Amino acid sequence: MAETKFDSFKEAVHETAFDKEMHRKLNWNIGKYADTVVKGKQQYQELETAKQRAKNIKWKAMENLDRYLLEFESNFQRRGGKVYWAETADEALSEIANIINRVEAKSVVKSKSMTTEEVHLNNYLEKLGVEVVETDLGEYIQQLDGQPPFHIVTPAMHKSKEDVAKVFNKHLGTPMESTPQELTMVARKVLRDKYVQADVGITGANFILPDVGGVLVLENEGNARLTMTFPKVHIVIVGIEKVIPSIHDLALFLPLLATYGTGQQITVYNSVLTGPKQEGEPDGPEEMHVILMDNGRTNLLDQEEQRQALYCIRCGACLNACPVYKNIGGFSYQTTYSGPIGSVITPHFKGMEDFKHLSGASSLCGACTEVCPMKIELHNLLVLNRRDAVNQRHFNRSEKFGWFVWKRAMLNRRLMNSGGAGIKNFMLRLLFKNTWGSKRELPIVAKKSFHQLWMEKNKTT
Numbered sequence: 001m002a003e004t005k006f007d008s009f010k011e012a013v014h015e016t017a018f019d020k021e022m023h024r025k026l027n028w029n030i031g032k033y034a035d036t037v038v039k040g041k042q043q044y045q046e047l048e049t050a051k052q053r054a055k056n057i058k059w060k061a062m063e064n065l066d067r068y069l070l071e072f073e074s075n076f077q078r079r080g081g082k083v084y085w086a087e088t089a090d091e092a093l094s095e096i097a098n099i100i101n102r103v104e105a106k107s108v109v110k111s112k113s114m115t116t117e118e119v120h121l122n123n124y125l126e127k128l129g130v131e132v133v134e135t136d137l138g139e140y141i142q143q144l145d146g147q148p149p150f151h152i153v154t155p156a157m158h159k160s161k162e163d164v165a166k167v168f169n170k171h172l173g174t175p176m177e178s179t180p181q182e183l184t185m186v187a188r189k190v191l192r193d194k195y196v197q198a199d200v201g202i203t204g205a206n207f208i209l210p211d212v213g214g215v216l217v218l219e220n221e222g223n224a225r226l227t228m229t230f231p232k233v234h235i236v237i238v239g240i241e242k243v244i245p246s247i248h249d250l251a252l253f254l255p256l257l258a259t260y261g262t263g264q265q266i267t268v269y270n271s272v273l274t275g276p277k278q279e280g281e282p283d284g285p286e287e288m289h290v291i292l293m294d295n296g297r298t299n300l301l302d303q304e305e306q307r308q309a310l311y312c313i314r315c316g317a318c319l320n321a322c323p324v325y326k327n328i329g330g331f332s333y334q335t336t337y338s339g340p341i342g343s344v345i346t347p348h349f350k351g352m353e354d355f356k357h358l359s360g361a362s363s364l365c366g367a368c369t370e371v372c373p374m375k376i377e378l379h380n381l382l383v384l385n386r387r388d389a390v391n392q393r394h395f396n397r398s399e400k401f402g403w404f405v406w407k408r409a410m411l412n413r414r415l416m417n418s419g420g421a422g423i424k425n426f427m428l429r430l431l432f433k434n435t436w437g438s439k440r441e442l443p444i445v446a447k448k449s450f451h452q453l454w455m456e457k458n459k460t461t
Contacts, residue, residue: 005334006357012332018439022158022329029157030320036263037317043255043265054252055375058311061243062301068210068243069292075213076290079275086293089119092237095291096121096202100130103233103287105199109191111217111224112136113204114152114314115237115293118336121202132202133194135223137187144171150330152337153261153316158329191223201227201285205238206313207253208292211246214274215290218257218267225269234276234285240292241301241310247272253313260315260373296349306381309344311374318368318378324361333358340368340378347385356389402431417452421445 016022044050061068073083086092100108108130110116122143125132134143138155142148145167149155156164161180168174168183172190203224205215215236217224228234244253250270258264277284301307319325319339330338335346335355343358359382368378389395409415424445436442448456 005354008334009332009357009361012334013328014437016329016332017327019329023327025158025160026326026329029154030326033154033263033320037259038263040259040263040265043259050252050256051373051375054256054373055308055311057244057249057252058374059308061245062241062307062310064245065240065243065301068245069208069240072208072210072213072243073292075210076275077213079213079278081213081275081288081290084289084291086237086291086295089293089295092119092291092293092295093121093124095289096235096237097124097128099233099235099287099289100125100128100200103199105130105233107194107198108132108200108202109135109194109198109227109231110202111204111219111227112139112155113202113237114149114336115204115239116202117149118295119237119293121237133191133198135191135194135227136219137184137221137223140187140191141167144168148331148336151316151319152314152339152342153319158331195226195230198227198231200233200235201229201231202235202237203227205236205242205290206257207250208238208240208243209247209250209272210243212272212274214247214272216250217271217273218254218269219271220262220264220268222269225271228271228273228285229283232285233287233289234273235289235291236273237291237293239297240294241297241312256373257313257315260317260371300345300348303348305384306344306348308376309341309348309378309381311376312341312345313374314341315373317371317373321367321371323363323365323367328361333361340382341376344378344381344385347389352385352389352392353394356385356394359383359385359389413451417449421447 041047076083084092084095086095106129108125110121110132112134116122122132122134134140136155139149141156141159141164142150150159151157159167164180164183165174165176165178168178168186169176172186174183174186178186203217206218207216209216215238217228219225244250254266254270258267261267273288276286276288297310300310316339318341319330322340325339333339333342333346335342335350335358337345340362343361346358347355362379362382364379364382366379369376369380372378428442428445432442
């Protein structure tokens with residue numbers, strides 16, 4: 001029988017859930033993040049009010065998404081930019097290939113973008129014979145090591161400085177004893193040459209601004225600005241859900257994203273791009289293209305109860321708060337978007353049948369909902385996904401029969417009291433030995449139930 005996504009997920013979890021070294025690194029990095037977020041929140045007098053306002057604005061954007069996207073297209077193209085609509089990942093890749101082939105590009109520099117990870121852009125360009133280089137330091141480290149991002153904000157969160165030194169030693173020949181500062185300078189030198197040589201720069205976008213026909217790109221290193229201005233051609237690939245109604249809404253969204261993403265009051269570089277270089281401007285690309293990608297987003301938009309997941313601004317706060325993510329790590333999910341938000345949106349983006357198991361990768365503790373700056377009810381959405389998986393009949397007969405028996409027993413006191421502890425413990429071992437996990441001991445049913453003890457104590461029948 002072919003291995004399913006769930007089988008692969010279980011194997012990955014088995015490897016990482018007991019990896020003490022990975023847990024040590026994650027706890028260290030997430031602990032530092034938590035400390036900075038506390039400081040970032042101090043800029044607010046009414047944080048909950050700001051979060052509710054932001055959620056209301058994203059509600060407005062999603063309820064009028066078609067109108068805002070058309071407004072963006074009109075305003076952006078008025079300044080010489082070009083807009084492409086991609087229903088699928090393949091369509092987005094095809095549009096990028098058309099641009100690259102037309103300008104005969106041989107090298108591409110790319111800033112950090114989860115949307116490009118979603119379509120596996122690097123592998124696609126390499127197959128076309130085009131060199132593609134990540135310019136975000138964390139993404140560059142991951143690219144050298146042949147790995148995807150571990151976290152949607154901090155791609156190399158699972159690596160220590162010693163791990164990074166090994167990667168640089170292997171691929172760039174730097175000494176093993178190099179400090180983080182020295183390694184950063186080496187990366188800077190290598191990447192500066194790539195900017196100058198690149199034919200095309202590719203970025204994502206944090207927000208789409210329809211009223212000015214612009215996209216906004218946030219970063220802390222300055223690499224995205226170099227990616228956008230050095231090459232003659234700039235391509236933006238962005239999910240259609242990134243719309244906010246107006247540039248004036250940035251005063252609310254930028255501090256929220258910075259606070260919950262990295263603990264800053266505001267991100268270092270905030271660039272609003274409204275098209276290619278205009279007459280009289282000293283720098284910027286000669287061509288600018290924006291690809292508006294669906295790739296399953298309208299499937300989620302069609303779900304009245306769950307479409308609020310599209311309010312996400314990709315701050316990563318829910319990953320850092322999630323006990324499951326902190327235990328199994330980002331790679332175990334085997335999806336572009338990991339953690340609670342990934343578990344909510346992936347079944348809608350890529351198919352409920354293959355990815356319904358992600359909705360079960362949660363304790364439903366509500367920590368993700370509590371930290372979300374957009375007040376998305378993530379733990380409730382996971383429950384709704386589970387409901388939808390059942391309603392769509394994504395289960396097998398043995399699973400259905402097992403829950404039928406469980407329900408009947410739980411609703412009937414006589415059945416619950418019959419059989420004795422021996423039979424119950426035998427059934428637990430028979431039914432749950434494999435799914436419970438080899439590292440945990442199954443619970444043992446007491447010889448007498450609470451009901452029996454109560455009757456004995458109170459002399460009742």
